[in-house]
Amino acid sequence: MDQPVSTSAAPVQDGAADGAGQSSGMSPGTRYAARSIGSGVATLFFVVVFNFFLFRMLPGDPIGLYTRGRNVPPEQIAKLRAELDKPILEQFLTYVANPFSSTINSARFNRPVWELIFERVGATLLLVGTAILIASIVGTLIGIRAAWKRGETFDSVSSAVTLTLYAMPEFWLGMILLIMFGVGTAITPGVFPIGGIISPGVDPRSLEGILNVAWHMVLPVTTLAAVYVAEYALVMRASLIDEMGQDYLTVARAKGLKDKVVRRRHAVPNAILPTVTLIFMNLGFVISGAITIETVFSWPGLGLLTYDALRGPDIALLQATFLLFSIGVIVANIIADLLYAVLDPRVRV
Amino acid sequence: MRSTSWRSVAAVAAAASLLLLPASIGYADESPSPALISAEPTAFTVGITDDVDSLNPFTGIVSTAYEMYQLMYPSLTSPSAEDFSPVPDLAESWEESDDQSTWTYKIREGLKWSDGEPLTAKDAAYSFNRVINGNYEQTNYGGYVANVTKAEAPDDTTLVLTVKEPTPLMENLAVYILPEHIWKDIDGKAVRSYENEPTPGNPIVGAGPFVLTERQKGQFIRFEANPNYYKGKPSIDELTFRVYKNADAVAQALRKGEVDFADEMQANVFDAIQGEEGITTVNAEYYGFNEIGMNYGAALADGTPIGDGNPALEDVRVRQAINHAIDRQTLVDKVAKYGTPGSTIIPPIYSTLHLEPANPFTYDPAKAGALLDEAGYTLNSDGKRVGPDGEPLTLRLLGRQESQTSQQTVQFVAGWLEEIGITIDTKIVSEDTLIELNGEGRFDLFEWGWVVEPDPDYQLSTFTCAQRSSEEDGTIYAGLSDSHFCNEEYDALYAQQAVETDAAKRADIVKQMQQIVYDEAPYAVTFYYDLLQAYRSDRFANFVQQPTDRGPALFQFGTWSYESITPASAEDGDSTTASGSESGSDSGLNPALVAGLAAVAVALVAGVVLVTRRRASDEDTE
Numbered sequence: 001m002d003q004p005v006s007t008s009a010a011p012v013q014d015g016a017a018d019g020a021g022q023s024s025g026m027s028p029g030t031r032y033a034a035r036s037i038g039s040g041v042a043t044l045f046f047v048v049v050f051n052f053f054l055f056r057m058l059p060g061d062p063i064g065l066y067t068r069g070r071n072v073p074p075e076q077i078a079k080l081r082a083e084l085d086k087p088i089l090e091q092f093l094t095y096v097a098n099p100f101s102s103t104i105n106s107a108r109f110n111r112p113v114w115e116l117i118f119e120r121v122g123a124t125l126l127l128v129g130t131a132i133l134i135a136s137i138v139g140t141l142i143g144i145r146a147a148w149k150r151g152e153t154f155d156s157v158s159s160a161v162t163l164t165l166y167a168m169p170e171f172w173l174g175m176i177l178l179i180m181f182g183v184g185t186a187i188t189p190g191v192f193p194i195g196g197i198i199s200p201g202v203d204p205r206s207l208e209g210i211l212n213v214a215w216h217m218v219l220p221v222t223t224l225a226a227v228y229v230a231e232y233a234l235v236m237r238a239s240l241i242d243e244m245g246q247d248y249l250t251v252a253r254a255k256g257l258k259d260k261v262v263r264r265r266h267a268v269p270n271a272i273l274p275t276v277t278l279i280f281m282n283l284g285f286v287i288s289g290a291i292t293i294e295t296v297f298s299w300p301g302l303g304l305l306t307y308d309a310l311r312g313p314d315i316a317l318l319q320a321t322f323l324l325f326s327i328g329v330i331v332a333n334i335i336a337d338l339l340y341a342v343l344d345p346r347v348r349v
Numbered sequence: 350m351r352s353t354s355w356r357s358v359a360a361v362a363a364a365a366s367l368l369l370l371p372a373s374i375g376y377a378d379e380s381p382s383p384a385l386i387s388a389e390p391t392a393f394t395v396g397i398t399d400d401v402d403s404l405n406p407f408t409g410i411v412s413t414a415y416e417m418y419q420l421m422y423p424s425l426t427s428p429s430a431e432d433f434s435p436v437p438d439l440a441e442s443w444e445e446s447d448d449q450s451t452w453t454y455k456i457r458e459g460l461k462w463s464d465g466e467p468l469t470a471k472d473a474a475y476s477f478n479r480v481i482n483g484n485y486e487q488t489n490y491g492g493y494v495a496n497v498t499k500a501e502a503p504d505d506t507t508l509v510l511t512v513k514e515p516t517p518l519m520e521n522l523a524v525y526i527l528p529e530h531i532w533k534d535i536d537g538k539a540v541r542s543y544e545n546e547p548t549p550g551n552p553i554v555g556a557g558p559f560v561l562t563e564r565q566k567g568q569f570i571r572f573e574a575n576p577n578y579y580k581g582k583p584s585i586d587e588l589t590f591r592v593y594k595n596a597d598a599v600a601q602a603l604r605k606g607e608v609d610f611a612d613e614m615q616a617n618v619f620d621a622i623q624g625e626e627g628i629t630t631v632n633a634e635y636y637g638f639n640e641i642g643m644n645y646g647a648a649l650a651d652g653t654p655i656g657d658g659n660p661a662l663e664d665v666r667v668r669q670a671i672n673h674a675i676d677r678q679t680l681v682d683k684v685a686k687y688g689t690p691g692s693t694i695i696p697p698i699y700s701t702l703h704l705e706p707a708n709p710f711t712y713d714p715a716k717a718g719a720l721l722d723e724a725g726y727t728l729n730s731d732g733k734r735v736g737p738d739g740e741p742l743t744l745r746l747l748g749r750q751e752s753q754t755s756q757q758t759v760q761f762v763a764g765w766l767e768e769i770g771i772t773i774d775t776k777i778v779s780e781d782t783l784i785e786l787n788g789e790g791r792f793d794l795f796e797w798g799w800v801v802e803p804d805p806d807y808q809l810s811t812f813t814c815a816q817r818s819s820e821e822d823g824t825i826y827a828g829l830s831d832s833h834f835c836n837e838e839y840d841a842l843y844a845q846q847a848v849e850t851d852a853a854k855r856a857d858i859v860k861q862m863q864q865i866v867y868d869e870a871p872y873a874v875t876f877y878y879d880l881l882q883a884y885r886s887d888r889f890a891n892f893v894q895q896p897t898d899r900g901p902a903l904f905q906f907g908t909w910s911y912e913s914i915t916p917a918s919a920e921d922g923d924s925t926t927a928s929g930s931e932s933g934s935d936s937g938l939n940p941a942l943v944a945g946l947a948a949v950a951v952a953l954v955a956g957v958v959l960v961t962r963r964r965a966s967d968e969d970t971e
Contacts, residue, residue: 060781061788064827066410068784069800071492071807074819074828080488081826110408111542119566175597183601194602200394200569200589298593300567307594308400311751313781 029341036337040330047326052095055315056088062107062313095319106317108308113320116305123197124301126213128290131221135228136279140272142229143236147271148263150241158233166230174223174296181219192219195298220297224290228282235278240271273344277336284332285325390586391916393889395903396599396608400567400592404553405545406525407486412800412904413590419908420572420588421555422525423579425454425473425508430895430909433699433803434852435520438907439473439556440508445850449515454508461577462528463552463560470502475529477510485541490524492807515848517855521804523906528554558583558912568592584915585889600883603628609889612904614881616686627887632687633894633901634698635880639754639798640691640872641675641746641762643668647790647833650817655825656790659744661726661736668870670720671794672710674765679712681876684757691874693863694812695805698877698900702805702856704863710873717769726770734770743772747786747795750779755796758875762796788818788827796875797831803906805859806847812836812866813843832871839865880904890917 063080086094106113142162146155165173184190193216198204202212243249244267252262291303298304302321309317403409406418427438440454460468477500480490496516501509512519531554535543546564547553552573553561558580559572572588591608593599600618603611604625614622623630644658645668661667677690689697692710697703718728726734726742734742744766748759756777763773773794778786786792801808810816814835816828842862849855866872880901884892892902893909903910 059785060779061785061827062781064784064788065781067488068829070410070489072488073491073495076487076491077826078821079484085824105542108402108410110403110405111544178598178601183605190605194605194607195593195598196568196591198565198568200565200571200591201563295594296598298595298598300565300592304567304594313779 032341033338036334040334044327044330047330048096048323051319051322051326052092055319056091058313058315060313062315066107106309106314108314108317113317116317117302117320117324120300120302120305123299124290124294124303127217127220127293127299127301128224128285130217131224132228132279132282134221135225136232136275138225139229139232140236140275143233143275144240144263144268146233147237147240147244148267150244155237159237162230162233164230165226166234168227169292170223170227171292171296173226174220174293177219177223178296192216197300220290220293220299223296224293231282232275232278236271236275239274240267243267243271246270269343273340276339276343280332280336280339283335284329391584392587392589393585393610393914394589394591394608395610395612396593396602397590397612398593398596398599401570401590403544404561404564404570405540405543406527407483407489407540408543410489416904417561417570417590418525419557420559420911421553421557421561422527423556424525425522426520428521428803428895428906430893430897430905430907432701432896433906434701439468439526443520445515445519449850450512452510452512452519454510456506456508457579458506460556460579462530462554462556463575463577464528464554465577466528466530466554467505468526468528468556469505470508471505472529473508473526474500474502475533476500476524476526477508479527479532480524484537486537493518493522493524515850517846517848517850517852518804518806519850521802523802526556528556530554558908559588580912583912585911588911603883603885606885606888610882610884610903612880612882614883616881619687619881619883622883627885628883629886630881630883631892631894631902632879632881634696634896634899635800635878635901636696636698636802637798637800638691638694638696638874638877639685639758639796640874641671641758642787642795642797642832642872643671643870644790644793645832645834645869645871648817648835649820649825650815650828652814652835653820654790655818656792658790659742659793661724661742662744662793664724665869666720666724667726668873669710670717670724670769671766671771672870672873673713673717673720674769675710675762675873675875676712676765677875680758680761684754684761685876685878687879687881688876691876693867694799694801694808694872694874695859695863696801696877698896699801699803699805700896701852702859704860704867706864706867708868710870714765714769721769721771728770732770733772741772742770743774744793745774745776747783747792748775748777749783749796750777754878758796762794762875784827784831787831789825790818790833795831809843809846809859809862812862812871813840815840834866834869834871836865836869886917888917889914891915 063077063084067077067080105111106116109116142158146158149155178194179185180188180190181192182190182194193199197216198209198212199216203209204213249262249267252266253259257266290299290301291307293299294301294303295307302324305317306321308314309321397413399411399413401409401414401417402411403414404417406414406422409415409418423439425438425440425443426435428434429436439456439460441457443452443454445452454470454473456470456473462468477494477497480486480494481497481500496512496514496518498511498513501511503509510519545553547561549563555561555575556577556579558575558578560575561570562573563569563571569592570590574583574586574588576582591602593602596613596615597618599608599611600614600622602608604622619630619632622628643662644656646654646660646663647656647658648654681688681690692706693704695703697705721727721734721742725737729735729741736742746759746763746766749755759775759777763775766773780797783792783795783797787795799808799811811829812832812834813830814837816830817833817835818825818828818830820826839862842858842865846855846858846862849858882902882904884902891913893913894900894902895905895907895909
């Protein structure tokens with residue numbers, strides 16, 4: 001699984017030695033890391049404050065909507081409204097404490113938001129994590145091969161397929177796969193479930209349960225992976241083609257190295273940087289990115305929770321999910337920054 | 350070395366997936382079809398699109414949650430399957446005292462909760478007192494007990510409720526009776542976040558036809574038949590509600606046989622599924638209506654005018670003109686698809702209460718024009734209505750972002766109103782924004798709807814003067830009235846019906862009230878929409894519709910269908926898989942789509958083949 005990372009990590013050290021060889025001291029690296037983390041924290045602070053005012057600016061009367069069409073006594077409605085109508089500073093403190101507090105309840109579910117998020121986050125991580133893992137391996141490999149055999153049949157077919165997949169809205173692809181392999185058509189068997197993560201009544205801790213979950217994962221993971229594969233393959237192909245004209249490859253070949261070795265140990269490590277960035281950028285969206293896929297496949301993850309919260313609107317829950325999504329993106333960016341430094345010593349300077 | 354390790358990873362992965370595949374296929378084949386082989390328990394599965402927000406009956410607000418509560422807990426009475434008239438549930442009989450100050454309910458004898466504890470009038474008294482004296486508990490049930498001062502159980506089979514004023518609501522108290530021995534340990538604070546969810550081996554104690562045994566949030570809710578149910582154990586042994594996140598998925602799941610019942614289907618999906626073998630569709634009359642509401646003259650409950658509504662709408666002739674300008678049949682045909690044109694605020698499904706007005710607002714643009722002329726809004730040379738002040742008559746029309754129906758309706762209505770010369774400024778807003786604008790009176794016309802309970806009190810209350818907005822610390826809050834309608838005669842009749850315990854006399858008053866609202870026209874009721882449902886008739890039979898033969902087959906007031914459903918005959922049951930995967934008659938798919946799918950599939954397969962072939966040849970050259 002981590003094969004691509006290890007293959008790329010080793011040669012980069014070569015590269016460093018070949019290149020400038022000036023990355024000996026630790027302090028520039030540490031300074032670089034501190035800078036990335038520092039700017040991440042600053043961004044997070046900005047996002048926190050911005051989101052607070054964003055939600056305060058929303059028009060609307062949530063209590064009116066909750067109680068419409070229900071036989072709620074007026075005194076009770078007034079009480080519910082009073083709970084929302086607190087001084088702005090108190091609201092801000094509550095808001096900051098929100099996702100970590102066990103006492104602030106979601107309006108829709110009447111339970112602490114943290115609990116709700118915690119219940120759902122696993123399903124989303126499983127879905128998106130698996131898809132990205134598969135996509136990053138398959139996508140990178142396809143990209144490498146397509147670039148190396150540029151202009152040949154594999155390249156033209158794979159480019160056509162990846163471009164098509166890349167252009168396809170993921171929910172649409174999901175629905176197509178659902179009809180083809182969930183419901184079944186004249187030409188395809190409907191063997192996969194229509195939705196959900198596990199069949200009712202199956203114990204998820206048993207072997208049967210694990211297989212059942214894997215079976216439920218096939219379609220949503222395929223859909224999501226197909227889109228990411230396309231993206232990674234296209235980026236990988238483009239950056240490898242850029243590298244292929246470089247003199248150092250000619251030199252490597254002149255040294256008598258095998259074509260495969262030239263590709264694996266010289267060209268790919270240098271070309272893989274943009275793909276790594278992309279993979280980590282996408283990791284940031286792991287938590288939020290699957291809303292449409294979760295809707296199509298009724299996957300009980302965070303995306304659906306956000307969707308439910310939006311319909312409320314359930315402000316406490318929305319704020320917490322927004323905060324979590326922002327943290328996800330920021331943390332992934334920091335990791336991408338740091339990893340970039342490891343992969344490419346030039347960045348550290 | 351490296352290259353072999355890459356290849357071996359691929360090989361291991363492929364081998365693993367091959368191992369996994371047959372096991373999972375085998376599994377998937379048996380899981381979705383609750384087989385009807387006699388030894389197996391009969392499992393009935395319902396697909397829902399709105400997950401239950403909470404199984405705690407004091408917390409949940411979505412309609413699916415109430416379906417769960419009534420499966421778990423009894424009430425004193427229940428609206429009948431035939432015509433919604435109150436019939437005995439937990440109470441065998443009931444009577445109002447001669448001085449109209451108390452109601453006495455005779456509770457069935459020898460009942461048991463699902464855990465074997467006795468169910469007595471004390472549980473009923475406890476449940477009512479909990480709401481009467483509660484704080485949080487008031488939110489969902491306060492409206493039913495606002496008039497009840499105390500609940501007492503002098504013995505195990507007698508419940509006495511003391512009331513402030515006589516009220517017909519006492520026959521329709523939708524308050525669930527909870528087991529005291531469980532709920533007494535959950536105090537007023539704990540109840541706020543109490544989930545009321547089962548853990549393995551610990552089902553939720555109830556006394557309805559089914560017992561809640563398992564719940565996975567966002568996935569499913571499972572019940573088992575209650576052997577202690579007072580009407581006898583239901584024929585279906587297991588009842589599961591599976592959550593899907595879009596109506597289309599539920600329809601596909603029904604087709605495939607993953608679920609046996611689909612509720613709230615979209616009209617296009619419903620049409621596509623019609624005529625499929627093994628599936629029966631039900632377009633049920635429903636309790637809901639949609640309307641174009643008008644700003645009758647926004648004001649606080651005390652009469653202080655608020656907002657910026659166009660004063661033209663305060664003229665009854667303008668409101669009637671708008672009513673005449675709307676082609677309700679077209680809205681039914683093009684927007685609702687299944688439904689009937691609307692008239693009054695109590696839908697015809699409640700046949701004893703609904704008034705069909707003798708003077709209907711027919712679609713008549715000429716008459717609408719004449720009414721506008723009469724009101725002083727005449728056509729100018731551009732074909733626009735101009736008021737006495739020389740200003741063109743411009744109205745804002747608000748539609749709801751959450752509803753496709755709403756957006757389509759406002760498009761049609763805007764067109765018709767433009768045709769009679771009114772300038773329309775259409776805007777789509779979220780529902781909670783619309784409530785705020787309604788409350789503050791900052792609107793002219795809007796589109797929304799109501800779902801009406803069997804007891805008309807709540808619906809009628811939304812047109813009383815007292816339900817107009819209220820002001821607190823400078824902030825204006827919406828009441829239930831979104832049109833700001835206020836009429837003295839109507840209010841007097843409302844007070845009268847609220848204390849009239851004779852059903853026939855009350856129906857009479859309710860009809861008079863409908864006539865007033867109809868004539869005064871704060872609403873143009875657009876249509877009464879149908880509820881579209883479908884079920885696997887090859888597997889289950891004996892659904893009960895409420896009311897008889899025209900209403901919903903599930904999601905009713907009461908649990909009538911769940912108690913009556915039986916497995917269809919064994920032969921039909923065996924054919925399940927065949928008809929489930931039968932896709933020759935896939936009327937939902939058009940040929941172009943199928944061709945597109947095939948193309949995509951071929952492309953994908955070709956890609957895979959090429960990858961593997963290239964890899965092989967690549968190795969040769971290396």
